[in-house]
Amino acid sequence: MLSTIGRTTAGDGELVRHTAFTRAVHWLVAIFFVLALLSGFAIYSPWLYGPLTALFGGGPATRFLHPWFSLGFVVFFALQTLNWIEPMRWRPDDRRWVRHLKEYVTNSAALEPEYVGFFNAGQKLYFWTIAGSAIAFLISGIPLWFPRTFGRTVVVVGYVLHDVAALAMLVGFIAHIYEATAAQPGTFRAMVRGTVEKRWAWTHHPAWYREATGRDPRADYERARQQSNVRA
Amino acid sequence: MPSGTLQIKAVSGRAGGVPGPAAPRADEVCKYIDVTTCIGCKACEVACVEWNGTPFEPTTFDNTYQTMPATKWNFWNLIKFNEHERADGTLMWLMRKDQCLHCEDPGCLRACPADGAIVQYTNGIVDFQQENCIGCSYCVSGCPFDVPKLNPTTQKVFKCTLCSDRVGQGLEPACVKACPTGCLKFGTKPDMLSLANARSVQLREQSGFADAGVYDPASIGGTHVIYVLHDATRPELYGGLPSNPQIPRAYAIWKRVAKPIGLAMALLAAPLAFFHYVMEGPKEPQPPGH
Numbered sequence: 001m002l003s004t005i006g007r008t009t010a011g012d013g014e015l016v017r018h019t020a021f022t023r024a025v026h027w028l029v030a031i032f033f034v035l036a037l038l039s040g041f042a043i044y045s046p047w048l049y050g051p052l053t054a055l056f057g058g059g060p061a062t063r064f065l066h067p068w069f070s071l072g073f074v075v076f077f078a079l080q081t082l083n084w085i086e087p088m089r090w091r092p093d094d095r096r097w098v099r100h101l102k103e104y105v106t107n108s109a110a111l112e113p114e115y116v117g118f119f120n121a122g123q124k125l126y127f128w129t130i131a132g133s134a135i136a137f138l139i140s141g142i143p144l145w146f147p148r149t150f151g152r153t154v155v156v157v158g159y160v161l162h163d164v165a166a167l168a169m170l171v172g173f174i175a176h177i178y179e180a181t182a183a184q185p186g187t188f189r190a191m192v193r194g195t196v197e198k199r200w201a202w203t204h205h206p207a208w209y210r211e212a213t214g215r216d217p218r219a220d221y222e223r224a225r226q227q228s229n230v231r232a
Numbered sequence: 233m234p235s236g237t238l239q240i241k242a243v244s245g246r247a248g249g250v251p252g253p254a255a256p257r258a259d260e261v262c263k264y265i266d267v268t269t270c271i272g273c274k275a276c277e278v279a280c281v282e283w284n285g286t287p288f289e290p291t292t293f294d295n296t297y298q299t300m301p302a303t304k305w306n307f308w309n310l311i312k313f314n315e316h317e318r319a320d321g322t323l324m325w326l327m328r329k330d331q332c333l334h335c336e337d338p339g340c341l342r343a344c345p346a347d348g349a350i351v352q353y354t355n356g357i358v359d360f361q362q363e364n365c366i367g368c369s370y371c372v373s374g375c376p377f378d379v380p381k382l383n384p385t386t387q388k389v390f391k392c393t394l395c396s397d398r399v400g401q402g403l404e405p406a407c408v409k410a411c412p413t414g415c416l417k418f419g420t421k422p423d424m425l426s427l428a429n430a431r432s433v434q435l436r437e438q439s440g441f442a443d444a445g446v447y448d449p450a451s452i453g454g455t456h457v458i459y460v461l462h463d464a465t466r467p468e469l470y471g472g473l474p475s476n477p478q479i480p481r482a483y484a485i486w487k488r489v490a491k492p493i494g495l496a497m498a499l500l501a502a503p504l505a506f507f508h509y510v511m512e513g514p515k516e517p518q519p520p521g522h
Contacts, residue, residue, distance in 0.1 A: 041495075049345060049346065059346045059364065059365075059366035060365075060366045060367060060387060063366040064367075106512060144368075152372070155370075155372075156373050159370070159373075159482045159483075163491060164494075167495070167498045170495075170501070171501045174502050182509050183508070183515060184514060185515075225518075228521065
């Protein structure tokens with residue numbers, strides 16, 4: 001099966017977080033997303049038109065390519081949704097996470113609450129925002145692609161809906177990149193090599209750590225802390 | 233040759249005004265169309281096709297005196313025909329020359345995202361520059377008159393240019409030149425307006441058309457093609473001329489105001505993330521320092 005292709009090797013003190021299939025799908029989504037975003041924002045604003053259309057070989061080429069990039073994004077995102085539908089399901093604990101969002105943003109606790117599983121509620125919210133925007137994009141984008149078929153009113157309404165979805169995606173995208181790189185060291189490799197350190201897992205996703213290893217995340221954290229104190 | 237000196241000042245044997253009189257070209261131009269004296273001869277259609285080098289099209293026979301159902305990307309000027317039954321049971325044949333109205337506030341130009349694909353000259357002519365057109369057709373949805381038409385092969389949009397090439401040389405548009413009845417005239421906007429108002433008064437007072445008036449819709453800042461109608465209260469009778477043409481709010485408000493604000497707000501996420509990193513720092517896996 002597709003989900004078994006590729007290789008992911010976890011070394012000492014590491015866990016497999018994303019299979020090769022998951023990573024490939026994610027990056028296909030990402031590539032088409034960025035292409036659609038750049039070609040779309042070229043048409044979005046006169047300030048961006050000149051520099052961004054130049055990337056794609058001029059205005060007509062940008063106009064031609066944008067719907068195809070977007071279609072690629074929608075297709076692969078649909079695949080990603082199938083792949084992640086279970087870990088992305090909203091659970092009662094996720095409401096608790098949203099209530100403690102302030103502590104999360106201000107880094108007040110070193111460790112995430114013990115109930116945080118494979119994805120935290122923030123990741124789920126981002127995922128479902130993109131999913132909702134993608135549907136809004138598709139519904140509004142098809143009339144913009146074939147304006148003669150749908151008529152003036154549909155095109156004009158679709159134009160605004162398309163823009164709102166684009167802005168929601170842009171905000172989410174910036175936050176996503178920040179969270180996955182600079183904000184949380186050790187995260188980016190999960191999507192490239194597929195593995196994370198165990199201490200990354202018990203720090204950010206304790207419930208998933210318990211599930212993956214059968215061990216107590218807090219106890220393992222305490223042990224590691226004492227060991228590093230001894231070394232120091 | 234200074235273009236001011238060799239312009240026609242008077243013409244022998246012609247009813248009404250002089251086409252393209254020696255008006256200063258810095259003035260806003262206007263095409264005057266008196267539908268009450270149009271005989272539906274289609275000379276203007278032929279002149280348009282000839283001057284612009286577009287192909288002659290076979291007539292679509294649909295039991296009207298109309299050449300085809302609507303204008304096309306390569307057929308910019310169409311006499312719309314409507315057999316109208318009046319309140320007293322008599323019939324009227326309404327002929328209206330349909331083409332770009334060259335709005336003072338053009339919806340096509342507002343909607344267009346491509347740099348330089350649509351320009352408006354100081355004389356009021358709204359012109360498409362096909363080399364800059366990206367074929368997105370937003371102009372089509374921005375136009376209250378359904379004027380711009382896409383060439384599906386080249387993915388470029390075309391429409392009447394008000395013969396900007398001729399007007400730039402001090403000539404009148406080809407359709408005006410060809411019109412045999414004088415129902416088409418060309419000059420400055422104030423001149424054409426006063427002509428149209430005078431004609432409306434004449435229609436109201438002498439011809440029994442109590443609702444006769446000028447079509448120069450204020451909702452789009454006026455147009456550089458104006459009509460004299462027998463019944464200015466019902467322009468829809470004349471091949472669907474809208475009585476209150478509007479630019480879609482998506483292009484009038486959303487694009488000018490909401491879009492830049494939205495983009496700035498969305499991009500604010502980037503400095504926010506940067507300053508979060510600077511002020512709160514990263515979340516390291518615990519315990520730190522492996």
